[in-house]
Amino acid sequence: MLCLGKMLAERIRDARAVLARAEKSWRGNVSCFPGKAGGVVGCLFGGMALSRNISIGGFVPVGMHEVICAHDGGAASILAWYLARIAPQEQRAGYGRLQGCEQDRSQGKPQNNAQDHAQSNRSVFWVRQRRAIDQGGFYHLALPIGQATDPPPLMMTVDQQDIALWSCEEAAKSGQVASIILETTDYDLTSARRLQLACEAGGTRMIVLRRAFHGGRLMPSSALTRWKIEPAPSTPDTKTGNIHHLSLIGGRGVRPGSWKVKTDASTFSLSVVDPLEDGLSENQQDHGRYPPQGGPGRVI
Amino acid sequence: MSSENSNPTEPADDADGPHVITRADHKGVLVCGLNARARDAGLYGGMRLSDARSILPGLHDSPEDEALYDMHLAGLIRLMDRYSPWVAPDRELHAHGLQGDGGLWLEITGGSHLFGGETAMIGHILRDVKSRGYGARIAIADTAGAAWAAARHHPGAPAEHILSLPADHEIAAGFPVSALRLSDDIIALLSRLGLKQLGDITPLPRANITTRLGPDVLRRLDQFYGRLPEHLNFKLPDTPWLIKQSFGEPLGDAVNLALAIEDMTGKLCEMLAAENLGLRRICVRSIRVDGHAHTITTTTGTPCQSAPHILRLLGEKMPGVDTGFGIEKIIVHAPWVEHVAFRQARLDHQQDDSSDGLALGQLIDRICHHLGPNDILYRPAHHASHMPERAAIRQSPVGGARPARLPDAPLPKRPVRLLEPPEPVEVIARSANGAPTRLRWRKMIVDIACAEGPERICPEWWGHLDDDHYALSRMTRDYFRIRDQKGRMLWLLRTGHAGQDIWSIHGIFGG
Structure with missing residues (x-):
């Protein structure tokens, strides 16, 4: 009986060691990211810590990210604009009690100031492929431009996907735009890799609004993160307001996650409905408890 | 050598009928350019438009556009640069004459063999000029004056207007005296004296010509035969770039x-x-x-x-x-x-x-440089209009002066996506007060969980001055912000009259 107990204890210890090694390698694979660990944005959406879901510790501001959508319910555009305009300052103004955020703050601040200043006068380049997402065009008067100091975006509408991809690659390589938002249909792995390399060469961020067909299999890509946002269903009894389900569904070194967020169309921003739940679970994980105990708004 | 083209402002011959270009000055409205039909009807440059109308009541006329004239002339000069870099426009005629009969001189000395000879060169130039929609008469001669005259009065075929003096003296002698580019007064005087052709003037004593007709006739005659030089105003590039x-x-x-x-x-x-x-x-x-x-x-x-x-x-x-x-x-x-x-x-x-x-x-x-015919690159701008599709305009990506949002034109909440054109929906169920509660949009059922509105947008009356109030009321739009069972927020549009409403979805909000 004692022997059995010893064996069980050893097996548990071995399993924990394997798990720790896997966790270490998941978190340690940082050098492959273009921005390295210093430039990542640790907290998004008004204080949501991403260190548990992205191995590098947060959102990488340089590189290609994807937002998957079938039809744009409007929230995908808001999410794309939010991700395109997110600046590393958010982590300083964000949910400061989180340990991961504090760590990012201390590492990323000096490096990002110069970059932010250089990109502050550059505009967003919005490339729309006709009939890719919806037959409706993006209505720029809904954007919060003119109210802030942001320069007006540069917009392009094209018929052919190859022209859209070429233009995005050229703009990404030049580094003359703050970030690029591309609305397009599905594309192959080579195109995605070219876009990713162009972003890394020019230090540009690209958000791709990628059309996913119903029932179709999504082609893999080299995007750093892959997001999905859908409105929370409402019933006559419960009006959900602007609540959406935001999901991190894939990417490089990504552990999927889902959150309830509230969209604000007047400022084109998103915020988690209850950041305290995410904060609690983050603290629990940092104290060595694994798997984490997610809150009710989080599914892992 | 010279080449002569018809007036670039001459209207194209079309099936509509005679057409003239007019120029207004202190004498009134005068004709300065004609098409072939007008010329055939007996009209001529310099006559009053009222006189022309008395001859042809159905005459169409257009005012002269000097900028357009200059643009066509510059294009022709660029085209002729292929044959010779020395191209001189007939500026005097353009400035003072009303004949609509301008032309270009090309200095082609030593260059005609590159195009297969003089006759082949005339053929090349004729084809080039006609392919761009102009009419032309071309001649090659030893002097600028002779080329000018031969282009207008040579009796040969169009491709054989080559005047080589003194071998072709007989042909030159048959030219009318107007070929000497003289003023109307001198031509009238020559006509009264019975001197109608060049052959009538050349045998006359030179002293008598100067005494009776003035120095111009002898100067032009000498220029015609190459005894006096003629300075042409060649159009050379203004800049050394x-x-x-x-x-x-x-x-x-x-x-x-x-x-x-x-x-x-x-x-x-x-x-x-x-x-x-x-x-x-x-x-x-x-x-x-x-x-x-x-x-x-x-x-x-x-x-x-x-x-x-x-x-x-x-x-x-x-x-x-x-x-x-x-x-x-x-x-x-x-x-x-x-x-x-x-x-x-x-x-x-x-x-x-x-x-x-x-x-x-x-x-x-x-x-x-890579954009296709329908592709556009722009910066957004705001136009002061209540119509959502007119308020969003485009401007040049470089140097656009309009603001992206007018500070003095506040807008209500606008959708992130605007559907153009609005997508019609079918109303399946209505509430007791007639408001729709269930729609069919894109073959899917949309249950309206809640609605806000309406935001009423009336048509811009200054664009419908000829319409009555009844017509305007049909174009009034009522916009509702509705939330469906999936949580989407849509921009529902109602147009038409009460009882005959047309419902459609015009946009999608993000939150």
Whole structure:
């Protein structure tokens, strides 16, 4: 009986060691990211810590990210604009009690100031492929431009996907735009890799609004993160307001996650409905408890 | 030598009937250009429009557009540059004459053999001019005056208007006296004296001609026969932004051609930078040994001094150049240059293009050169209109002056996506007060969980001055913000009359 107990204890210890090694390698694979660990944005959406879901510790501001959508319910555009305009300052103004955020703050601040200043006068380049997402065009008067100091975006509408991809690659390589938002249909792995390399060469961020067909299999890509946002269903009894389900569904070194967020169309921003739940679970994980105990708004 | 073309402002012959171009001055409205039908009906340049209308009541007329005239003339001169760099427009006729009978002189001495001889050259020029929609009469002669006269009065076939004096003296003697480019008064006097042709004047004693008719007749006659020189006002490039290079050994492959163009473009950019200028358009003309010329033209959005950028734009069109048996001459020309703001160079004489938007302008140039016919690149702007589709306008990506949002025109909440045109929906169920509660949109059921509105937008009355109030009321729009069972927020539009409402979805909100 004692022997059995010893064996069980050893097996548990071995399993924990394997798990720790896997966790270490998941978190340690940082050098492959273009921005390295210093430039990542640790907290998004008004204080949501991403260190548990992205191995590098947060959102990488340089590189290609994807937002998957079938039809744009409007929230995908808001999410794309939010991700395109997110600046590393958010982590300083964000949910400061989180340990991961504090760590990012201390590492990323000096490096990002110069970059932010250089990109502050550059505009967003919005490339729309006709009939890719919806037959409706993006209505720029809904954007919060003119109210802030942001320069007006540069917009392009094209018929052919190859022209859209070429233009995005050229703009990404030049580094003359703050970030690029591309609305397009599905594309192959080579195109995605070219876009990713162009972003890394020019230090540009690209958000791709990628059309996913119903029932179709999504082609893999080299995007750093892959997001999905859908409105929370409402019933006559419960009006959900602007609540959406935001999901991190894939990417490089990504552990999927889902959150309830509230969209604000007047400022084109998103915020988690209850950041305290995410904060609690983050603290629990940092104290060595694994798997984490997610809150009710989080599914892992 | 001269070539003479019909008036560039002459209206094209169409099936509609006679048409004239008019010019208004202190004498009234005068005719200065006619099409063939008007000319056949007996109208002529310089007559009053009222007189012309009395002859042809159904006459169409258009006012003279000098800018258009100059644009066509400049285009013709550029076209003739293929045959000779020395092209002189007949400016005197354009400025003072009302005959609508201007022309161009081309100095082709020593150049006609490149086009297979004089007769073949006339054929080439006629084809080129007619392919661009002009009518032309062309003649080749030893002097400018003789060429002018032969182009108008030579009795031979159009391709054989070659007057070689004194061999063709008999032909020249049959020209009317108006071929001497004399004023109307002198021509009338000659007519009264019975001197109607050149052959009537040439035997007369020179002293008597000067005494009775003045010095002009003798001067024009001497110019006609080459006894007096005539100075033509050749149209030469106003600016020196042109580099020519001839090659003793023709360039036979594209690599050498690209290297030569790179070298010449670099020199041109250095010249421009020294004058603090930047080019907006560059033309590279490659002339083959067989006389064929291939021109590449590239335009930039901002004044540019950067040779690598221009070479990259040109390089995208270079595969279209066929070197054939070799290229013997290259001309690099910047027809459109603009001043650039002073930019301080660094100590290493390099300039940082990313500091003042130059690199962004170059990026826009590169993208614009790849756009298809329906593709657009723009910056958004705001127009003061309540109509959602009219409020969002586009402006140039470079140097747009309109603001992206007018500060004094506040907007209610607007959708992130605007559907154009609005997508009609079918109302399946209504509430007790008639408001729709269930719709079918895109073949899917939409249950309206809650609705806000309406936001009423009336049509712009100044655009419907001829419509009555009844017609305007049908164009009034009512917008509702509705939330469906999936949580989406849609912009529901109602148009039409009560009882005959047309419902559609015009936009999608994000939250």
